[in-house]
Amino acid sequence: MELVQPAMGLVFWMTVSFLIVMFILKKYAWGPILNALKDREYSIEVSLGDARKAREDIALVKLQSEELKKESQVERDSLIKDARDMKNQIIAKAKKKAKEEADKVLRQAREEINNERKAAMADMKVQVASLSIDIAEKILKSELSEDKKQKALISNLVEEIQLN
Numbered sequence: 001m002e003l004v005q006p007a008m009g010l011v012f013w014m015t016v017s018f019l020i021v022m023f024i025l026k027k028y029a030w031g032p033i034l035n036a037l038k039d040r041e042y043s044i045e046v047s048l049g050d051a052r053k054a055r056e057d058i059a060l061v062k063l064q065s066e067e068l069k070k071e072s073q074v075e076r077d078s079l080i081k082d083a084r085d086m087k088n089q090i091i092a093k094a095k096k097k098a099k100e101e102a103d104k105v106l107r108q109a110r111e112e113i114n115n116e117r118k119a120a121m122a123d124m125k126v127q128v129a130s131l132s133i134d135i136a137e138k139i140l141k142s143e144l145s146e147d148k149k150q151k152a153l154i155s156n157l158v159e160e161i162q163l164n
Contacts, residue, residue, distance in 0.1 A: 006014075
């Protein structure tokens with residue numbers, strides 16, 4: 001029964017040795033262990049904070065990249081629109097210039113045709129007048145070959161002049 005009921009001396013020395021072991025553990029083991037646990041806890045918190053910050057930075061970069069993508073699309077669309085407008089303006093200018101040139105050529109052709117027609121009319125008038133003078137000359141030569149006919153013509157002309 002001695003094992004079931006320890007002696008008082010044994011209990012005393014077990015308590016003393018327990019307290020010494022506790023003191024030694026507290027002084028040399030628990031402090032460093034608790035400090036190591038605190039350091040570990042702090043490093044975990046810092047790592048979690050860094051991870052949160054990295055996640056936020058990634059989200060921010062993602063938003064910025066989306067904004068840049070949208071801006072580049074808007075700029076691309078604007079450049080395409082400007083290019084189309086410029087193309088349409090160039091085409092319109094070219095059409096306008098071609099129309100002006102065609103109108104100018106047409107106007108010059110009409111003027112040339114009118115000038116040629118007027119020249120032809122003037123030439124025809126000259127030829128008709130020349131022909132008329134030739135015919136009149138031949139008629140007068142044949143009519144006025146006799147003295148009687150000359151005197152009759154002169155008297156008719158004098159009468160007409162006096163009547164007017």
